Amino acid sequence: MSPKSPKPADATNTAPTDPDLEAMLARALGQPGAEPTPADDAPVAEAEVVPPEAQHCGFIAIVGKPNVGKSTLMNALVGQKVSITSRKAQTTRHRITGMRTVNATQFVFVDTPGFQTRHGNALNKSLNKTVVGAVNDVDLIVFVVEAGHFNLADAKVLSLLPANVPAILVANKFDLVHRRGELAPWLRSMQERHAFAEYVPMSAKNPRDVSRFFGICEKYLPQQPWMFDAEALTDRSERFMAAEMVREKLFRLTGDELPYTSTVVIDKFEEDGNLKRVAATIVVERDGHKGMVIGDRGEKLKRIGTEARIELEKLWGCKVFLELWVKVRSGWADDEARVRSFGYE
Numbered sequence: 539m540s541p542k543s544p545k546p547a548d549a550t551n552t553a554p555t556d557p558d559l560e561a562m563l564a565r566a567l568g569q570p571g572a573e574p575t576p577a578d579d580a581p582v583a584e585a586e587v588v589p590p591e592a593q594h595c596g597f598i599a600i601v602g603k604p605n606v607g608k609s610t611l612m613n614a615l616v617g618q619k620v621s622i623t624s625r626k627a628q629t630t631r632h633r634i635t636g637m638r639t640v641n642a643t644q645f646v647f648v649d650t651p652g653f654q655t656r657h658g659n660a661l662n663k664s665l666n667k668t669v670v671g672a673v674n675d676v677d678l679i680v681f682v683v684e685a686g687h688f689n690l691a692d693a694k695v696l697s698l699l700p701a702n703v704p705a706i707l708v709a710n711k712f713d714l715v716h717r718r719g720e721l722a723p724w725l726r727s728m729q730e731r732h733a734f735a736e737y738v739p740m741s742a743k744n745p746r747d748v749s750r751f752f753g754i755c756e757k758y759l760p761q762q763p764w765m766f767d768a769e770a771l772t773d774r775s776e777r778f779m780a781a782e783m784v785r786e787k788l789f790r791l792t793g794d795e796l797p798y799t800s801t802v803v804i805d806k807f808e809e810d811g812n813l814k815r816v817a818a819t820i821v822v823e824r825d826g827h828k829g830m831v832i833g834d835r836g837e838k839l840k841r842i843g844t845e846a847r848i849e850l851e852k853l854w855g856c857k858v859f860l861e862l863w864v865k866v867r868s869g870w871a872d873d874e875a876r877v878r879s880f881g882y883e
């Protein structure tokens with residue numbers, strides 16, 4: 539085509555036509571005539587006895603800017619809540635591994651914080667270091683964006699992906715896309731940004747999409763013996779899960795009023811027969827924040843405690859006694875030593 543010739547009707551469709559991509563798009567977009575892959579409708583069968591020489595196992599990093607649905611996806615893949623979620627950006631602060639063994643393959647997932655581009659404080663520097671560490675040390679990268687969207691924050695995360703590790707593009711929140719046909723040119727434009735191994739429009743909230751995803755990731759994991767028990771779901775301690783659960787309720791119940799720089803520290807964790815006693819402190823930056831957490835006559839703090847306790851009892855299958863305190867430590871997120879003392883690497 540000469541430079542002067544009229545643009546094709548679909549101006550964004552400039553990527554070379556790749557038959558594999560076209561087939562993948564047709565399948566993902568549910569177009570008539572698209573052949574399902576064998577994994578498409580396969581239910582997630584749990585692991586049976588598999589000899590070590592037939593086992594596959596590998597690490598998968600789930601990366602993306604804040605709030606695109608990384609933790610939701612990981613929890614759905616693991617089949618249990620191992621990573622907290624909320625509408626508030628920057629909920630995830632640790633490198634969390636969850637795992638799931640399906641047939642002969644053990645998938646070990648690494649969840650990462652959304653890459654921080656706005657603030658340069660010690661907390662965010664530590665978060666970003668975790669992301670960079672995660673992507674260079676895995677067999678497969680799952681790069682999550684919101685379907686149909688790509689901005690500077692996504693581009694910054696994408697620029698961290700090493701060329702020698704296969705990456706799958708997950709166009710998440712596909713349920714929110716009303717004109718699905720329009721996603722095809724967008725997916726093709728994503729192909730120009732990075733040589734993704736697969737393009738997967740899906741919804742982390744749709745169980746069918748999630749079970750199909752195992753089949754998509756499987757082929758990128760090396761043949762090697764499993765690293766964890768077939769039934770294991772996470773390598774995080776109960777103490778850690780307790781702090782995370784309180785933090786989730788704190789973020790959910792305070793909404794946008796409370797800055798993301800609040801955190802939770804476990805002061806006591808004791809087991810007493812079928813009872814676990816946990817004491818935790820919610821650390822906030824200012825006196826005003828303390829009031830928001832406590833609420834009118836302590837009602838907010840009480841609700842945070844009740845909701846976290848109920849979830850922990852469900853998770854551990856035992857009774858939980860949870861005691862919560864609130865403390866002000868101004869400037870902790872700017873203080874590197876304190877960020878480390880609160881458990882961030």
Ligand SMILES: Nc1nc2c(ncn2[C@@H]2O[C@H](COP(=O)(O)OP(=O)(O)OP(=O)(O)O)[C@@H](O)[C@H]2O)c(=O)[nH]1
Pocket residue numbers: 602603604605606607608609610611622623624625626627628629630650651652710711712713714740741742743744
């Ligand atoms: N409609 C819809 N909402 C979703 C989907 N996946 C996640 N969400 C919502 O998106 C919000 C953010 O989800 P998270 O899983 O916390 O996102 P994250 O990327 O882990 O966020 P950070 O911890 O900030 O990095 C939550 O309100 C989820 O319920 C999806 O497939 N469809």
